[in-house]
Amino acid sequence: MGRAPCCDKANVKKGPWSPEEDAKLKSYIEKHGTGGNWIALPQKIGLKRCGKSCRLRWLNYLRPNLKHGGFSEEEDNIICSLYVSIGSRWSVIAAQLPGRTDNDIKNYWNTRLKKKLLGKHRREPRNRGNYNIKQESDVNIGNSTDGDSSSLSLVHENSRTNQQQQQQCWPQNITMPVLPLPLTLPLPYTDHDPGFNDQDSIRKLLIKLGGRFSGDYYHPALDGLNLEPSDGQQVFQDQQVHVGSSSSSSACTATVSINNNEVQFAQSGDQCRYFGAQGSGVNTLLQGHGSNLTPAIEEMVPSDFPGGLEFLYGEDMIDHKIIESATNWGETSTSIYHHNSLASNCQGLEGFSYPGEQ
């Protein structure tokens, strides 16, 4: 037997709200509050609406100090950055953008930013004062010139300066920003814990750090890994996570150290060609096994896309600045790392074509 419906669907009005309904709901809540019971609210007011519908209408539309449309570039950046790091947790993202609702951001992402990332939009957006798509960057795929012809890298040609910034997409030692949440993560590994056998757990950890799994690469360094999550949760700060095979003396070890709000990847061992010597850096490790990285991004980036999501983690991602921000993620105040040019990089993907594609 299923769960009882929250309201009598037969006697509940659906569809767009009328101004009268809005006025009723708004005036009541402004006078009396929600009373902590949305389900009972419509009956008190005399609205033939589901309580959940009232809640949604209030939160997404009637609530004071809401902004609609006109996302600024800075908001774009924040959304991009947070989406890359935490995925589609719209309520969390919305908490960082005063006046924005999760629904708003979700819609904006799905209709604009996602396409902006891919450069799929066909025409200039309508009625968007702050929204301005510029085609200022070209992105090419080319062989890196660092002496390793086997590695591919993205070349950003920003602002048509012709100054190609060829970069290895995931350098051997890269410092990535730590995004502020969740401040506690299931930490999948400790040195003394023999139960480190859950690849999904480490995948999740690495995903939090911004990795990608395509499933296209088998990675021997992950073979036989013990990735069982430890009991409970550990504070995901100022810790080191050693990613490597405990069973192989010659295994490459990727060290993910989290200190002072920075994540550092480093690797050692004679199998490190998988990690950096061939130019793919730790990301190759990250590409080891099937993915649950923010599915929308995964979907946007084909599995054979050289370098995976590195274009989201280019140099600019490293050169970050901090935006101080209050957050709802916990009781402590924390910081967002604002990737200054992420969105412009996204814009730069306009006109990008995949290998073999015209």
Place this chain on the structure above:
DNA sequence: AACAGCCTCAACCGCCGATGC
């Protein structure tokens, strides 16, 4: 002007966790 296709976004749906009984 008419039509078709595209785009946006408000609203709905269903699931899940928390809470109370």
Place this chain on the structure above:
DNA sequence: AGCATCGGCGGTTGAGGCTGT
């Protein structure tokens, strides 16, 4: 402990408006 209820969340839908032909 088990169940019912509620709030909250993310995914999806569809009506209406806009644009291109």
